[in-house]
Amino acid sequence: MTPEPQFDDLYREVILDHYRRPRNHGSLTGPKTTVEGMNPVCGDEVTVDLQMNDGTVAAIAFAGRGCSISQSSASMMTEQVLGSTTATARSLASAFRAMMVEGAPPADSLSDLAALEGVAKFPARVKCALLPWTVLEQGLDKADSTA
Ligand code: ZN
Numbered sequence: 139m140t141p142e143p144q145f146d147d148l149y150r151e152v153i154l155d156h157y158r159r160p161r162n163h164g165s166l167t168g169p170k171t172t173v174e175g176m177n178p179v180c181g182d183e184v185t186v187d188l189q190m191n192d193g194t195v196a197a198i199a200f201a202g203r204g205c206s207i208s209q210s211s212a213s214m215m216t217e218q219v220l221g222s223t224t225a226t227a228r229s230l231a232s233a234f235r236a237m238m239v240e241g242a243p244p245a246d247s248l249s250d251l252a253a254l255e256g257v258a259k260f261p262a263r264v265k266c267a268l269l270p271w272t273v274l275e276q277g278l279d280k281a282d283s284t285a
Contacts, residue, residue: 149206152214152253157206162216166199171284173277177269179262182208184270186216190281195219195227200270207254207263212270214251224278231271238264 165172166187174185182204189197198220200212215234219227229247236242237255244252257267 150253150256152250153206153210156210156213156250160200160209160213162199162213162220163201164199165201166197170197171277171281173273173280175269175273175276177204177208177265180205180208180266182266182269184208184212184273186212186270186273186277188274188277188281190224193224195222195224202270204269205263205266207257207266208269211251211254211267214249214254215270215274218247218249218251219274224282227274227278231275234271235268238267 165185166189169189171188171190172185173188174183176183182202184200184202184204187197187199187201188195198216200216202209202212215230218230222230233242233245233248234251237244237248237252238258241258244255254267257263
């Protein structure tokens, strides 16, 4: 008999910490690219504000509501991509998606985001974790096309 995944895996301390005290939360003032998305299955909403400067994420903020997985993923994502080039931000998104969807071991570059690895065992929650990243990628596309 295969042991069932433990639900506790979903709620590791680092996840709860980002959920309770989200980093880079709110909205940016000044010129920015704003993209929003939602995950109707869970009711998650995430809006990401980006300020790009010379191909680098100069500022990022997110707002939203929903489950701890979606909101903590967004919070950790903003910490990880702030100051990155567009290419680095995109490769982080790919590494995160590989961990969540393909079950790849977490890349070192993911840092705290590795805490979400356990969510990959819960297909219904994978969409929660990926939502902010999908929004980020749309924001990078939009910023590129208006640069
Ligand atoms: Zn959710």
